[in-house]
Amino acid sequence: MIAGLGLPGTAGAQTAAGAPTAQTASLPHAAAAPPAVLAENRIYRSGTASPLSCPIPEIREGSAASLKTFHRAMARCADRFWATRFRAAGLTYTSPKVTITTGSSSVCGKITSNGAQYCPTQRTVAIRIMKRDLTDPFRMNIAHSVAHEWGHHVQQLTGMLDEQNRLYWRARGSARSIVSHRLEMQAECFAGVFYSVALDSIDPGITWDQWIGAVREAEESKVHGKPRNLAYWQNRGYTSGSAGSCNTWKASLARVS
Numbered sequence: 001m002i003a004g005l006g007l008p009g010t011a012g013a014q015t016a017a018g019a020p021t022a023q024t025a026s027l028p029h030a031a032a033a034p035p036a037v038l039a040e041n042r043i044y045r046s047g048t049a050s051p052l053s054c055p056i057p058e059i060r061e062g063s064a065a066s067l068k069t070f071h072r073a074m075a076r077c078a079d080r081f082w083a084t085r086f087r088a089a090g091l092t093y094t095s096p097k098v099t100i101t102t103g104s105s106s107v108c109g110k111i112t113s114n115g116a117q118y119c120p121t122q123r124t125v126a127i128r129i130m131k132r133d134l135t136d137p138f139r140m141n142i143a144h145s146v147a148h149e150w151g152h153h154v155q156q157l158t159g160m161l162d163e164q165n166r167l168y169w170r171a172r173g174s175a176r177s178i179v180s181h182r183l184e185m186q187a188e189c190f191a192g193v194f195y196s197v198a199l200d201s202i203d204p205g206i207t208w209d210q211w212i213g214a215v216r217e218a219e220e221s222k223v224h225g226k227p228r229n230l231a232y233w234q235n236r237g238y239t240s241g242s243a244g245s246c247n248t249w250k251a252s253l254a255r256v257s
């Protein structure tokens with residue numbers, strides 16, 4: 001069941017055509033001293049999540065319509081959750097658009113083979129229904145598309161995604177990968193914070209430890225970083241229930257490799 005586990009796509013900004021000219025200005029230590037918008041963001045003071053109950057329906061094997069309904073329900077749940085956390089932090093929240101397709105293109109390009117993408121400019125969570133979701137639905141993995149991409153939406157609304165994008169294009173080589181990992185691991189942590197109150201509603205059919213074990217065993221991706229670190233951050237968000245535990249920008253290199 002866990003063999004096909006793949007991480008949802010990254011935020012589309014990094015793959016946007018036409019890299020800014022900042023690419024030529026090398027700032028090798030940029031990640032070592034992150035700007036305040038990343039290191040001291042107000043979202044870290046959004047407190048501990050309040051209980052949440054969402055109606056998340058069953059998935060019927062082979063039914064794209066049923067998968068769409070599931071994703072829509074997950075989206076409504078994530079939206080409610082983050083609206084509350086933003087209010088608690090004194091931040092303004094706006095909902096992203098959500099598109100669900102069985103094809104491979106979204107408003108900001110091709111959706112990765114892992115089935116989801118966040119388009120920052122269009123503020124859109126783009127979900128692709130994959131064949132394996134129809135033939136062998138792994139409920140928690142399917143739920144994770146919305147949970148992870150919503151993490152990128154949180155990063156967009158708080159200014160972190162733009163700042164990360166600047167750092168990303170200025171950095172080179174392994175420093176650039178680390179900037180990418182910090183973003184992705186934070187999205188994983190935000191997903192974990194959401195799960196801390198939404199897991200019962202999602203009713204994944206496996207235990208949290210089994211899920212984290214599956215994340216740890218997933219294939220390594222250059223963009224996301226080491227699965228064991230992704231599992232660490234997701235679990236950290238889940239156990240703390242607070243976005244304040246998701247400051248990957250100050251974390252040691254070993255935790256974001």
Ligand SMILES: [Zn+2]
Pocket residue numbers: 008009010011148152184187
């Ligand atoms: Zn991502």
